[in-house]
Amino acid sequence: MLIFPLLNDTSRxxxxxxxxxxxxxxxxxxxxxxKGKPVIIGSDPRKTGGRGVVAxxxxxxxxxxxxxxxxxxxxxxxxxxxxxxxxxxxxxxxxGQQIREIFLRYTDLIEPMSIDEAYLDxxxxxxxIRSAVxxxxxxxxxxxxxxxxxxxxxxxxxxxxxxxxxxxxxxxxLTVILPxxxxxFLKQMDVAKFHGVGRKTVEKLHSMNxxxxxxxxxxxxxxxxDHFGRLGFDLYRKARGIHNSAVKPNRIRKSIGKxxxxxxxxxxxxxxxxxxxxxxxxVALNLQKHKKSGKIIILKIRYADFSTITxxxxxxxxxxxxxxxxxxxxxxYESLVEKxxxxxxLGVTVTGF
Ligand SMILES: [Mg+2]
Numbered sequence: 069m070l071i072f073p074l075l076n077d078t079s080r081x082x083x084x085x086x087x088x089x090x091x092x093x094x095x096x097x098x099x100x101x102x103k104g105k106p107v108i109i110g111s112d113p114r115k116t117g118g119r120g121v122v123a124x125x126x127x128x129x130x131x132x133x134x135x136x137x138x139x140x141x142x143x144x145x146x147x148x149x150x151x152x153x154x155x156x157x158x159x160x161x162x163x164g165q166q167i168r169e170i171f172l173r174y175t176d177l178i179e180p181m182s183i184d185e186a187y188l189d190x191x192x193x194x195x196x197i198r199s200a201v202x203x204x205x206x207x208x209x210x211x212x213x214x215x216x217x218x219x220x221x222x223x224x225x226x227x228x229x230x231x232x233x234x235x236x237x238x239x240x241x242l243t244v245i246l247p248x249x250x251x252x253f254l255k256q257m258d259v260a261k262f263h264g265v266g267r268k269t270v271e272k273l274h275s276m277n278x279x280x281x282x283x284x285x286x287x288x289x290x291x292x293x294d295h296f297g298r299l300g301f302d303l304y305r306k307a308r309g310i311h312n313s314a315v316k317p318n319r320i321r322k323s324i325g326k327x328x329x330x331x332x333x334x335x336x337x338x339x340x341x342x343x344x345x346x347x348x349x350x351v352a353l354n355l356q357k358h359k360k361s362g363k364i365i366i367l368k369i370r371y372a373d374f375s376t377i378t379x380x381x382x383x384x385x386x387x388x389x390x391x392x393x394x395x396x397x398x399x400x401y402e403s404l405v406e407k408x409x410x411x412x413x414l415g416v417t418v419t420g421f
Contacts, residue, residue, distance in 0.1 A: 072289070072301065076310045077226070078247040081200035083188045084222040084230035085207060087167070088239035090184035092126040094163055095153050097216050105151055106132060112152035113140040123155050123359070127239065137356060160184075163215060170210045174203055179227075179315045182359045187227050189315035201244055208242065224250070228311035231263045250309025254281035262306060269296065281307055324360060325417025326350045333372050333410040340411060341398050347416040348394035360421050361386035365393055367400040368415030376413075379403065382420065393418060 087093065091109040096102045106129035111120035120140035132147040143150060164183040171178050174197075177189035190203050197203050204221040211219050222233025224245040232253070233243040245253050254262075259278055260270045272295065278284050284307040292300030305311060326347045334340050344367075355361060363383045370376040379400040387393065397416045401407075 074305065074308065074310060075312065076247075076308070077312045079191070080189060080225050081191045082224055082227055082230040082315065083190055083200055083204045083207070084227065084234040085167075085171070085186055085188065085204075086220050086222075086234045086238070087184035087211075088218045088220055089124055089126050089130075090217075091124045091155055091160055092129075092153075093217050094160060095156075096126060098159075102126075102151060102153075104128060106134070106147050106149065108134065108140070108143055108150050108152050109155045110140045110143070110152060111154055113144045116140070125150075163217070166215055167211060167217075167219075170207060170214070173210075174207065177315045177317050179317060184359075187230060187315045201242070204242055208240070226309070226311040227313055227315065228263055228306055229253075229309055232257070232261070235261065235263070245309075247309070251285070254307060254309060255285065257281040259284055262303075264302070264306070269299065272296070321358060321360065322421070323362070323366075323417050323419035324351055324354050324358065325366070325415055325419075326354070327368060327413060327415030329370075329413045330411065333412055334414070335410050337407065340401060340414070343414050344397045344401060344416060345390075345394045347414060348397050349390045351416050351418055352388055352390040352393055355388035355418060360418075361388040362418040362420045363387065364418065364420035365396040365400070366415075366417040366419065367397050368413070368417070369401075369404075369411055370413035371406075372410040372412055374412070377404075386421070387418075 092107045095109065096107060107126040108129050109123040109125065113120060118141040122134060122136050122138045122140060122143050124136050125134050129147060129150055134143045134146055140152065160183055168178065171186060171188055174195060175188050175190050175193045179187040181187065190200050193203060200223045204223050208219050208221055211217055218240045220234045220238045220241040222230040222243050224230045224233055225247055229245045229250055233245050236243040258280060259265060259273050278287060284303065289304045292304045296303060328347060334343060363386045364380055365383065366378055366380045368376065368378045381396050381400055383392065383396065393416065
């Protein structure tokens with residue numbers, strides 16, 4: 069039984085471009101001696117006493133099971149001969165801008181997801197090219213010829229499928245998913261690889277005996293909505309290649325934050341600190357997802373009488389770490405004069421990227 073109608077817009081031409089091992093590729097390009105070696109962008113655990121995480125790494129390092137967000141310490145244990153390079157983010161931003169200029173030759177409808185990833189809507193494009201596959205190839209070629217870097221591309225009729233397609237074959241891949249093939253493509257796909265499906269959702273799906281797209285296609289919409297709410301609604305559609313969200317241009321994030329309104333007002337210091345930790349954790353995950361780090365932490369509080377205050381603190385270094393953010397948010401809360409007023413809303417934001 070279907071509760072909501074299935075509207076599938078297959079008229080658009082969407083490309084997802086994802087640079088291959090971006091930070092590492094830029095470093096290798098600029099220092100040919102690194103070529104063919106396991107290169108890790110992240111602080112060297114031997115110099116930081118084991119701290120730090122892998123921002124990205126070359127494919128040679130990936131062969132040792134190293135991946136982004138892994139601790140530098142573990143990466144070192146897996147591959148002691150790896151070359152650790154501290155990130156030069158200003159340089160990567162500059163290259164990111166050059167990539168964007170290439171995109172702009174084809175379309176203004178660009179939605180950057182992070183410094184090395186973007187969706188492009190080329191349904192109507194500046195060069196009047198009908199084939200989105202041809203545009204994807206031209207973009208890959210421009211990036212290679214002009215910047216000496218490689219990108220993977222996915223082409224389809226919506227963002228979800230374009231993203232799944234660009235992930236399908238890396239590096240230097242070009243994968244196309246046509247409307248008639250979307251369901252089959254998704255059938256063989258591991259649900260853990262569905263874009264937008266987090267680890268907890270995957271665990272829950274596994275407990276429902278859902279491991280592949282084909283398994284997911286068999287679950288009724290009502291069941292998915294019962295278990296996952298709005299996400300279940302989306303999952304039912306994504307399993308069928310339906311995802312109508314538009315490419316939203318120029319969404320370069322300047323801050324990442326999370327706020328929550330409490331139906332039951334918060335009064336106890338203990339509860340408030342717990343909520344601040346939860347919010348900080350969500351912000352940290354989002355920062356990590358978007359490969360952002362910031363040094364300014366902002367706490368927002370709205371009291372029962374709707375008066376609202378914000379407090380901010382600048383850290384010495386940028387962070388995307390839950391503990392750093394939570395500790396700072398709690399310190400900001402502790403610095404407040406009026407701690408006995410009931411709270412209606414809490415917000416934690418990180419900016420200063
Ligand atoms: Mg990438």
